[in-house]
Amino acid sequence: MFSVTSVAKNSTLPPNENTPMTLAVETRQLARDFDGVRAVDCIDLRVERGTFYGFLGPNGAGKSTTIKMLTGLLAPSAGEIRVLGRDILDPGEAIEVKRKLGVVPENLALFDNLTAREYLTFVGRMYLLPRETIRARADELLTLLDLNADDKKIALEYSHGMRKKLALAAALLPNPDLLFLDEPFEGVDAVTSRVVRDVLAGYVARGATVFLTSHVLDLVEKLCTHVGVIVRGKLVEQASLDAIRQGGSLEASFLRVAGADAEGTGAKLDWLGAAS
Ligand SMILES: Nc1ncnc2c1ncn2[C@@H]1O[C@H](COP(=O)(O)OP(=O)(O)OP(=O)(O)O)[C@@H](O)[C@H]1O
Structure with a gap:
């Protein structure tokens, strides 16, 4: 589904058979530069399966x-990546692992001239699912995500939230072992958000893995079992939700490890709202 550029010529990650089968994602010193500026700075992620x-x-x-x-959409500048026990930087292994992944990327990357059903059918065929399975799952997903009423519209005519829901439906359709969701709830209405939360909780309870980004800490607190925090490209925290909260709120812990000055923010922009 995606193109992959291999950069890890001298991989030192252990071979497949020695990689703990409990890890869904493992990186070593993963880094990415843009125009000489380090955007991701030598991070070691460890995500257990079923978390x-x-x-x-x-x-x-x-x-x-x-x-x-992690999903093979962008080549690292340095470092190593194993996803579901395989080296995603090896083109041969990447094909295998991508069959087991679902992704909602940042830019959504839909085909704008297809209806939701056409797009889901296309995705299902790419994953080599039988037509009857695609039809049945597409029906269920479109109903669940409340996209059925707009079945004549093409993706170009969708609102932002509708596009997000369609991308999510496409990611779920192949029943992947591991889901990468970049801001899945952003722009999604409260009713659908609740439905999606329940679906994802059930999905993980059945042994699958979700790797999610979100700025909505309340949602993260409700859903996540483990949390990683990245600040200016560095992984500054990675632990279970309970260990990170330390009995307090996730927001307080996040602000602390992210180095934010929560107390100071109210004192700024004194001119705002003042009579001029
Ligand atoms: N294609 C690109 N070219 C140049 N710089 C980039 C590119 N993509 C990302 N960056 C830079 O890399 C850094 C990390 O960006 P990234 O999009 O990964 O952040 P993020 O944590 O997802 O942010 P947000 O929460 O705002 O979505 C930023 O400084 C960004 O400007």
């Missing part, structure tokens, strides 16, 4: 860049 992993960070911290590398 709901929230990948948090301020704007521009490197979350989307990381997801693009």
